[in-house]
Amino acid sequence: MNILLLGSGGREHALAWKMTSSSLVRRLVCAPGNAGIARECEVVALDVADHGAVIAFCQAQKIDLVVVGPEAPLCAGIVDDLTAAGVKAFGPSRAAAQLEGSKGFTKDLCKANGIPTAAYERFTAAEPAKRYVRAQGAPIVVKADGLAAGKGVVVATSLAEAEAAIDVMFGGALGEAGADVVVEEFLQGEEASFFALCDGETAISFASAQDHKRAFDGDEGPNTGGMGAYSPAPVMTPEMSRRAMDEIVLPTVRAMKAMGAPYKGVLFAGLMITADGPKLIEYNVRFGDPECQVLMLRLMSDLVPALLACCDGMLKNFDLRWYPDAALTVVMAAKGYPGPTTKGSVIEGLEAAAEVEGVEIFHAGTKADGGRILANGGRVLNVSALGKTVAQAQARAYQAIDRIRWADGFCRRDIGFRAVERERKV
Numbered sequence: 001m002n003i004l005l006l007g008s009g010g011r012e013h014a015l016a017w018k019m020t021s022s023s024l025v026r027r028l029v030c031a032p033g034n035a036g037i038a039r040e041c042e043v044v045a046l047d048v049a050d051h052g053a054v055i056a057f058c059q060a061q062k063i064d065l066v067v068v069g070p071e072a073p074l075c076a077g078i079v080d081d082l083t084a085a086g087v088k089a090f091g092p093s094r095a096a097a098q099l100e101g102s103k104g105f106t107k108d109l110c111k112a113n114g115i116p117t118a119a120y121e122r123f124t125a126a127e128p129a130k131r132y133v134r135a136q137g138a139p140i141v142v143k144a145d146g147l148a149a150g151k152g153v154v155v156a157t158s159l160a161e162a163e164a165a166i167d168v169m170f171g172g173a174l175g176e177a178g179a180d181v182v183v184e185e186f187l188q189g190e191e192a193s194f195f196a197l198c199d200g201e202t203a204i205s206f207a208s209a210q211d212h213k214r215a216f217d218g219d220e221g222p223n224t225g226g227m228g229a230y231s232p233a234p235v236m237t238p239e240m241s242r243r244a245m246d247e248i249v250l251p252t253v254r255a256m257k258a259m260g261a262p263y264k265g266v267l268f269a270g271l272m273i274t275a276d277g278p279k280l281i282e283y284n285v286r287f288g289d290p291e292c293q294v295l296m297l298r299l300m301s302d303l304v305p306a307l308l309a310c311c312d313g314m315l316k317n318f319d320l321r322w323y324p325d326a327a328l329t330v331v332m333a334a335k336g337y338p339g340p341t342t343k344g345s346v347i348e349g350l351e352a353a354a355e356v357e358g359v360e361i362f363h364a365g366t367k368a369d370g371g372r373i374l375a376n377g378g379r380v381l382n383v384s385a386l387g388k389t390v391a392q393a394q395a396r397a398y399q400a401i402d403r404i405r406w407a408d409g410f411c412r413r414d415i416g417f418r419a420v421e422r423e424r425k426v
Helices: 010-019 051-061 071-075 078-084 103-113 126-136 159-170 238-258 291-298 303-312 350-354 390-401 417-425
Strands: 002-007 027-032 065-068 120-123 140-144 153-156 181-185 190-199 203-211 214-216 220-223 228-231 264-274 277-284 326-334 359-363 366-369 372-375 379-387
Touching (some): 002 010, 002 051, 010 027, 010 291, 010 303, 010 359, 010 379, 027 051, 051 078, 065 078, 065 303, 103 120, 103 181, 103 277, 120 126, 126 140, 126 159, 126 181, 153 159, 153 220, 190 238, 190 277, 190 291, 190 303, 203 291, 238 264, 238 277, 264 303, 291 326, 291 379, 326 390, 350 359, 350 390, 359 390
Parallel strands (some): 002 027, 002 065
Antiparallel strands (some): 120 181, 140 153, 140 181, 203 228, 214 220, 228 326, 264 277, 326 379, 359 379, 366 372
């Protein structure tokens, strides 16, 4: 098969790394890619937002399958346009991608179908939202309705913080994403990321992970797109995974089919495991980043047949195999992230870092400059490792990081700390 992968981050590097090992793949091309992806496969300078250009490339290059990495093109309807042009694509339609594209859509779907989630209200103006916040008290969660590149959620610990978040969102700082706002109950518990593959009718469990959203050690500092992750998530016991499928994922798949927007692709449920069981925080309509990196390390099965089964409605009798090892990834980011960062600093020592046992380094925001690798984004590298335990995977990842020379970078030094503490107690 000839496959086109769309995207340029660490998630796409992990997907490219995994798909290149498939016996089904004759040619893999990534657009626009990055310096790390270019070492796995061809990269082309396609504008992913230009659907016509993507379709023309697929037709000219005889592409058999398009795998869409990021959420923005999915929410913009690229799968619909590819399908209409006769090109098979992995990912949900524009209508189904509303599960990530609109927080309010998802909350209303949960309410209508009895799917456990936080209590909430939707607002189109600041003052009513502020009155609701004052009535509910803090802590409380304020969310921009639309896509905001991981920056549209504020967990406010005070009324002043909640009101400031409301002003920022309605003030236009997030563009159209903040035109509508969801204010919801703060849930107590432990977060987990749960993934399922869906073909419009059937859903099968993919795997679980936990990520670290805050920028600094001890879960301090601003929210980010994710500073690290590990898999499996210890809190997702077999019983909790069954409940997540039965109470959250499957009712969602049934509801989407009933409304004429069958969900095909990977469904990423951000969960809070509360005293009452799993509750949905939010849905993403693509593999998580950096969760994808640890999932691909642990996946024993060939990924490509699983993607095809989603597209073709053939998941009913499908199964996946996983390595029993734990996987952990640490994000190395440019100083200043998640705020403004400087591009162009040189990164050295990657070859030595990759020699550590069990380590794979996925590039997120890099570009090549001759033989040099330069930082080209906020989140720049995902230093990932397998181990018999989370503690071993963690030790290997940090051993590799200590071999990387990048003066303008930083990372958290405690990724996986909850799981490591659990292992110590066993």
